[in-house]
Amino acid sequence: MTPTKPESLALHAGYRADPTTNAVAVPIYQTTSYQFEDSAHAARLFELSEMGNIYTRVMNPTNDIFEQRMAAVEGGAAALAVSSGQAATTLSILNIAETGDNIVSSTDLYGGTWNLFANTLKTMGIEVRFVDPADPENFRRASDARTRAFYAETLPNPKLQVFPIREVADIAEDIGLPLIMDNTASPVICRPFDHGAHIIVHSATKYIGGHGNSIGGVIIDGGTFDWEQHAERFPMLNQPDPSYHGAVWTVATKELGPVAYIVKARCTLLRDLGTALSPFNTFNFIQGLETLSLRMREHCRNAQAVADYLSGDSRVAKVIYPGMTPDDRSERTEKYLTEGRGGLVGFEIKDATEETGARFIDSLQMIYHVANIGDTRTLAIHPASTTHQQLKPEERLATGVTPGYLRLSVGIEHIDDILADLDQALNAAVAGKAKAA
Numbered sequence: 001m002t003p004t005k006p007e008s009l010a011l012h013a014g015y016r017a018d019p020t021t022n023a024v025a026v027p028i029y030q031t032t033s034y035q036f037e038d039s040a041h042a043a044r045l046f047e048l049s050e051m052g053n054i055y056t057r058v059m060n061p062t063n064d065i066f067e068q069r070m071a072a073v074e075g076g077a078a079a080l081a082v083s084s085g086q087a088a089t090t091l092s093i094l095n096i097a098e099t100g101d102n103i104v105s106s107t108d109l110y111g112g113t114w115n116l117f118a119n120t121l122k123t124m125g126i127e128v129r130f131v132d133p134a135d136p137e138n139f140r141r142a143s144d145a146r147t148r149a150f151y152a153e154t155l156p157n158p159k160l161q162v163f164p165i166r167e168v169a170d171i172a173e174d175i176g177l178p179l180i181m182d183n184t185a186s187p188v189i190c191r192p193f194d195h196g197a198h199i200i201v202h203s204a205t206k207y208i209g210g211h212g213n214s215i216g217g218v219i220i221d222g223g224t225f226d227w228e229q230h231a232e233r234f235p236m237l238n239q240p241d242p243s244y245h246g247a248v249w250t251v252a253t254k255e256l257g258p259v260a261y262i263v264k265a266r267c268t269l270l271r272d273l274g275t276a277l278s279p280f281n282t283f284n285f286i287q288g289l290e291t292l293s294l295r296m297r298e299h300c301r302n303a304q305a306v307a308d309y310l311s312g313d314s315r316v317a318k319v320i321y322p323g324m325t326p327d328d329r330s331e332r333t334e335k336y337l338t339e340g341r342g343g344l345v346g347f348e349i350k351d352a353t354e355e356t357g358a359r360f361i362d363s364l365q366m367i368y369h370v371a372n373i374g375d376t377r378t379l380a381i382h383p384a385s386t387t388h389q390q391l392k393p394e395e396r397l398a399t400g401v402t403p404g405y406l407r408l409s410v411g412i413e414h415i416d417d418i419l420a421d422l423d424q425a426l427n428a429a430v431a432g433k434a435k436a437a
Contacts, residue, residue, distance in 0.1 A: 006073045006188060006252075007293040014068030028283045029061040047245070048252055048267070058271050060280035065308050066286050070208075070218050074183070074200050075193045077223025078259040080266050081216065082284060085184060085203020087275035088217030089113055090182050096234055097148040099125030101152035104142045106133040106163060107398045108156030111388035113182070114399060117151075130398070132149065140175065147177050148233065154192055155185040155342050158383050158407045159400030160320050162332040168194025170277070176230040185373065188296045189339040198225040199261070206374030207343070210288040210322045212293055214281035219265060223258035237261065243268050265359075295376065295412060300340030302378075302418060303410040309419055310347045315426050320346030320400070344373060345408045349429055352404025357382040357427050360406060363428035366413070366421040378411035378418050 003012045014321055015026055034041040034053040044050040053059055066230055067079040080087050093103060105117055107130045117128035139150050150172050150178050153161045172179045172348035177376065178198035183190065202208060204216040228250045231238035237260055242247035249264040256263065270276065308323035319325075322341040323333045330432075333341065349356050361369050370379040371386055381387060388401045397404075410418065 003374060005070045006191075009291055010289045014023055014065045014136065015042070025173055026062060026065050026283065026286050028070055029056075029281050030279055031060075032056050044360060048247065048263075049429070056279065057155075057239075057276045060279045060282070062282045062286075062328060066289070067218065067355050068072055068284070069289055070202070070204075071220050073292075074220050075191055075222070076200065076220040077257055079218050079261040080262050080312070081204075081277040081285075082217050082271065083275040083277050085201065085205055085217040086112055086116065086181075087273075088201040088203070088219045089182065091265050091269045091273070091275065091292065092117060092219050093121065093126065093149065093268055094124075096178070096236055097126050097260060098236065101146050101148045102129055102144070104126040104129045104131055104139050104147055106152035108133060108159040108161060108163070109153060109399055110157045110184075111383065111391055111399065111401075113153075113393060113432040114388075115215055116327075118395070128296065133161075133168070133437070135163050136171060136327065138403050140171045142155035142176065142349060143175055145213050145233075147175070149180050151182075153181045153182040153185065154190050155338070155344070156400070157324065157344060158320070158344055158346050158388075160322055160325055160342070161400075162322055162336050165192050165195040165197055165336060168199075170346050172196075172198070173270060174357055176226045176233055179419050184320055185344055186342055188293050189342060191299065193222045193286065195336065198222050204285045204288075204373065207299070208287050208292060208374075210292065210374060210376055211284070211291065212370070212372060212375040212377070214284040214424055216252055216277045216281050216285055219262065221259060221262040225261070227260055233322040238265060239270065243272070271305075277278070295391065298412040299343030299374075299410060302340060302412065302415050303343045303345050305407075305415050306410050306418060306422070307345050308423070310345070313426070315353065316347050316406075316428050317350040318348045320405075328355075343408055343410050347406055347408075348402065348404045349406070349426065354382070354385060354403045357404055357406055358385070360425050360429035363425040364421055365424070366417060367408075371409075373409035375409065375414050377414060378421075379409040381407050383407055 019208045037163045045052050069080040129142040131142050180199040181192040181197040183200050184203045187207050200220040202218045227234050237249045249260040253260045253263045310316045310320045367378045367380050377411045383401045388396050
């Protein structure tokens with residue numbers, strides 16, 4: 001039988017056993033290069049008439065299995081593993097946009113993505129137009145003939161208001177644009193391709209790896225966007241590419257399936273920019289992927305318990321969690337987060353200042369103060385002074401970061417221990433606030 005469910009595909013897709021040794025665990029192919037059978041074989045690989053390994057900056061057998069599994073878990077056609085989540089986001093845009101083009105992005109973004117879009121892409125001549133996703137029609141209003149994609153996070157970090165995937169995907173289809181979704185904070189619990197998205201990116205560093213030991217990212221092509229039908233809007237895929245002996249990607253990949261987008265990203269951007277993922281890190285991601293569905297259930301269960309606890313605490317002014325966030329569109333939460341509400345919880349202490357948040361953070365004993373999410377361990381951070389520090393005050397507020405906002409990435413420890421540490425840190429933060437007054 002062939003597995004069909006994400007939980008099974010994460011364990012079995014793309015690999016059964018090593019053909020030489022019969023080893024069941026995926027090997028780490030820690031090599032830079034690969035022996036060609038002969039000069040004709042090498043030529044076929046470079047001209048794309050045959051697929052295979054050339055150089056680990058572009059492909060690697062360990063990475064290939066991870067890519068196949070990620071594509072299978074998300075229900076996509078193909079994937080490309082890269083060195084970080086930021087690299088995945090960057091390449092997903094540069095693959096179809098160039099100087100003079102624009103993309104339309106949700107305002108509800110991770111701070112690093114906001115900086116990439118608002119500042120770094122601007123230096124490359126690519127404009128990013130930010131819109132409030134509360135009204136999906138904002139995406140249509142902001143687009144024009146030079147728009148190349150819509151971009152959003154499924155479960156925005158740190159705002160935690162679920163994005164209207166289908167509503168915006170339908171608008172994208174009307175216009176002839178792909179919808180790119182960052183699904184980092186909601187693997188397994190949401191599958192954006194099922195709701196009309198066309199491209200998915202992940203920071204594998206987070207829940208996929210799960211153990212805080214490796215940095216990496218992945219781009220997944222759903223295989224559902226017709227790049228040829230919209231050839232005028234996407235010349236980089238439909239006109240001869242001078243960087244690859246005039247290949248027209250939609251033509252050169254026809255026999256491989258609907259994978260023109262991923263093959264171009266691999267053969268030009270990954271080749272030229274060198275954002276290669278180490279196969280050693282990939283091995284760690286494969287281990288994490290095998291238990292992802294189990295860990296996500298526990299992350300979601302513990303996070304819900306933390307959100308419930310904080311919402312009933314007199315020391316807390318506001319809790320930010322899907323389904324509980326003020327002004328949250330509960331129908332979107334129910335529609336898109338079908339297997340849990342995620343592992344991220346935000347909250348504000350009553351009458352909080354940045355100093356109050358710092359006291360809370362510094363008082364934690366078990367919970368780690370870490371600039372990451374998705375670890376097995378519970379993590380806490382004060383975004384205004386860390387992850388979103390480089391943003392202007394109005395930009396921070398647009399992403400959901402207030403001066404007193406605290407974010408938890410709830411781990412899989414026993415819930416009693418998590419709550420006990422939160423309780424004593426809240427006591428210390430409130431006591432310090434009273435003393436300061």
